[in-house]
Amino acid sequence: MHGWMKAAASVLAVALALSACSTGEDDAVPAATTLPSDASPAVTTTAASPATKALPPETTALPPTTAAPESTTTTAPEAETTDAVADAAADPDVSPPPGAGIGDSFYPWLGNSGYDVIHYELKLDVDPDTNTLDGITTVHGVSTGELEKIYLDLSGLDVSSVTVDGVAAEFSREQAELIVRPATPVPAGIGFTVEVAYSGTPERINDPGVPFARIGWFNQNGVIFTANEPSGSMSWFPSNNHPTDKATFTIAITVPEHSTAASTGVLVEESAADGRRTFTWQMNDPMATYLAAVYIGEFERHTQETRDGLIIRDYIPSSLTDEQRQATLEALSVTPGAIEFFEELLGPYPFDAYGTLVLPFSIGFAMENQTLSLHGDRTLIPLIIAHELAHQWFGNAVSPGDWSEIWLNEGFAHYLAFLYLADYGGHDIAALMANELQAARNANAGPPGSITVAQLFDFPTVYQRSTLTLYALHRHVGDETFFEILRQHYQRSDGGTATTPDFMAIVAQHAGPDAVALLASWLYSPEIPTTLD
């Protein structure tokens, strides 16, 4: 097949997936979505995958626009979440008390104020057979004002004890808040430590931004993995659950001897005792809570390296046949080149390592967990591998300051993935974008700069129109200025968060008011602008 058609096919796969009704959940294969044969993913690792060319929407990493009722499709063996606990976390109609909430316009209850977290230390003892965990999370924070109460975001699970600076503290639960009352108030401007001991089966969160799946801690077909974005991390550890409070992490996971536990960061220690094995992972760069991951199952580790010696450690299922293993490794072999491509455009890869964890089944999305992206077995195509990789710069190193500005994540990752695809496959970016424009028009994509929470992962609006937004800017200002703008955006906010006005200011500085006006029309005008026609 001609390279261009291959690209078109993967674009088509994305478009077709959108018209199919999917759950993104545990995962019923929906009615046939027929694709051209070469649009098949590079790898198929499940024996049960359909023999025909009909592929489920998992073919793309990208969320479907149509939510299906979960009850008709879920086969999850785990406990069901209670809506009362989970939904309240993001209830926009009830104002949080002072201290609970950090001011996100979509999620008033997410995050907390009065302190900054510096480091999280998680010790999770997990029994995969029963999907239960025994956890201790230690939050090392600095108070920004006097704290009579310390709010942490936590949904479900049983808390058995809390200490503040080693002294037992009273605590209560309300909505998805763990409210801690230190024996004596924490004075303003000092370091403090909260240690929370808890246990139970994590219950995934109903998040109004992710109507197509519950999020957080998944237990599926004997594998445990996490996909938190945006609110799900509170299903498995207490935190200041908002990207504006990033911190470093140590995550130690204890599992049965035969299991492997992987996480975000660098594996710094592995030890065994009493038939259990502990894997300790260290994230040395600031990380938003939604990007922290736990993966438990039977995996084998394979490593690759970029020209500059960045280690890529991929985790693939131990259960693969030789042929599947070879196909999986072959699909993942684009990673070093893709990293080098982005490094040339954007500057050095932001973290200590990269890699992909591949599940032995399909899921309805892929997820850019920091340093170790998550893929099901049907998303290992260059566009989607590059998309999750590009998020390491935009999304992870630079995170959204408010969830309503998620175009800064998905538009950047998707446009950069297309630039990679164009380079890798020898395609014309203009032709790729003409397709996206048509698709966005057909779907009547709205303005990505003014979405509702339910549109957080709306594909035409947040992925396609944001991609076109950046392409329109790129065409308007030319290569040199465009990549200078991207590099500035990355450098200025690396390790923190950025907002649309932050990005606009860089555009204004490098490209002037016409470029800002162009950007604004793509982001905010109800109609799709005609500047690319």
Ligand code: ARG
């Ligand atoms: N950020 C993911 C991506 O790269 C989308 C994840 C949506 N799914 C979810 N469970 N939050 O497109």
Ligand code: ZN
């Ligand atoms: Zn994405």
